[in-house]
Amino acid sequence: MTRPTSGFGKDLVGLEPLTAQQIRVILDTAEPFKEISERRIKKVPVLRGKTIVNLFFEASTRTRVSFEFAEKRLSADTVNIGASGSSVQKGETLVDTARNLEAMRIDMVVIRHWASGAAAFLAERIPSHVINAGDGAHEHPTQGLLDILTLRDHFGDIEGLKVCIVGDVLHSRVARSNIFGLLKLGAEVAVCGPRTLIPRGIEELGVEVFTRVEDAIEWSDALNILRLQLERMKGGFVPTLREYNRVYGVTLPRLEAAPRELLILHPGPMNRGVEIDSDVADGPHSVILQQVTNGVAVRMAVLYLLAGGAPDLAESAKSEEDV
Ligand code: CP
Secondary structure, three states, X not given: OOOOOOOOOOOEOOOOOXXXXXXXXXXXXXXXXXXXXXXXXXXXXXXXXXXXXXXXXXXXXXXXXXXXXXXXXXXXXXXXXXXXXXHHHHOOOHHHHHHHHHOOOXXXXXXXXXXXXXXXXXXXXOOXXXXXXXXXXXXXXXXXXXXXXXXXXXXXXXXXXXXXXXXXXXXXXXHHHHHHHHHHOOOEEEEEOOHHHOXXXXXXXXXEEEOOHHHHHHHOOEEEEOOOOHHHOOOOOOOOHHHHHHXXXXXXXXXXXXXXXXXXXXXXXXXXXXXXXXXXXXXXXXXXXXXXXXXXXHHHXXXXXXXXXXXXXXXXXXXXXXX
């Protein structure tokens, strides 16, 4: 079975395989979709008749809910499946689960999985479109896209922007998607954290490495701050959370010492008082909730484009009232 696409291939498993132009098309397509979420009737008939399964094998608030909102606002029929309560608990494999869903004639699968490579593994084995909603420490492409869209909203252009990703880079799929996407669009990218949480050889991707958060803050236009992913850590990567906050926490006094005002991003969930202090998270330069708002538009754009939609949305964005 072949599926229609808009030149994006069948699936979205990461930003690494995309071209700069493909990333720009997704971001540009997200722009008109932002407005749909502000309407009284937040619904357009773009994906009417399509069936989408959201397969979440790991906990999620933002990604799961915003994919579901994106699907519903595009009029798709959606089903949500988690590991708990499904036959995965009885030992059914990922592929068997997906093939059984395919037998019910679905069109797309959105998958979050603890294993790096799970989305690509599935995409190679089922004819439905597969969208990676985060796989292990590999990629979280729609998070990378919504972070870049939020940066573009504020700075106008990504080219030449200095973005530093601060925190647990080692275990972060968000860091990898940001690095691939930002570098393709011409940003300068750095990472900052204790050596134990920076992947060995990351410089080869073209990023600068800071081990002092003060140096990262001095260099940057924007910080994307990551939480410590304690659930993925098998050893002691930091002495204590308090010690981590003392040395690497993004705090107001540290930001006030910066030569310029920095934009503050965080993909969530936040651990306040660890990687970020509340007066930074809730401060005037934080765009953390705007990232969440942009997540719906970005996911609408990805769903629309993978389903074969043309980047010109004029017709597609008509509301239910218009048709
Ligand atoms: N940013 C992010 O992926 O958040 P969730 O884990 O809540 O989906």
